[in-house]
Amino acid sequence: MKWLVFLFFALPLLAQDLNISKGQAVILEFGKKGLEKIESKSNLDKKDKKQRFMLHPKDDNKVILIFSSSYRKPIKEAVVSAFYADGEVKKYHLLGVEGSYKVEKLTVARNKIKPPKEVQERIRKEINEANQIYATFTDELLYDGEFIKPLDSAITSEFGTARIFNNTLASYHSGTDFRAKVGTPIVAANSGIVRLAKDRYYAGGSVIIDHGFKIFSQYYHLSEIKVKPGQRVRKGDVIALSGDSGRVTGAHLHFGIFAGGTQVDPMDFIKKFNSLINEKQ
Incomplete structure (x- = not known):
């Protein structure tokens, strides 16, 4: 069986x-010309998975596919293949690597580690609710050019840090933390449609923006939310205050x-x- 797995990934020599x-x-x-499917x-897959791609944001003759590897269940190897009408097949061979992430020890309220039954x-x-949002596919480019930072501030905790709460490994850090005192204006990293705007148990005041083609940005621990679900926002609009x-x-x-699932x-x-x-073109 190990030999068969190796053979599968060894086939796309080009x-x-x-x-x-x-x-x-x-x-x-x-x-893009003649492209039939990707x-x-x-x-991690039992069979070939069809991928939905999007137009290249700058080159009308190309398309792009955002392909991601989960932190919790990372990809070891993958092959992405594009099939064309003339019989050509373009392939990418992806090799999974561990990455370099830190460990962070934090002390928080006990009920945030083991929440009571009533919550x-x-x-x-x-x-x-969040998983349902991420499962939707908006077949429209809602973003406007480059992404920007939601505020101009120092980063205090990077993505991927192992979070040890009260001496117990509880999670990994699924985003980037920016220093911000309560009440600091937070702006949309790009244009899109607000899909969630509410208070949640772990994330506190939360906003999720859909930028199209399964790209979403998230803003958590807010003290005040200034947008509503379904509202269109433009890049740089103030959507909330930090908290x-x-x-x-x-x-x-x-x-x-x-992004990329x-x-x-x-x-x-x-x-x-x-x-x-x-x-450059």
């Missing part, structure tokens, strides 16, 4: 090789990006996406 770290995305480019196959149903509903709501040790902004390093994603927009 594929372009790329590394993909857990919790990160790669942006793959393909020619499929992927990884060690567990609320937590379950909030998780399901210290939810599971926190102090006031800050938690900023996240969900999973939570990814937001600063890494923005760097890669903006580089794509700024690349």
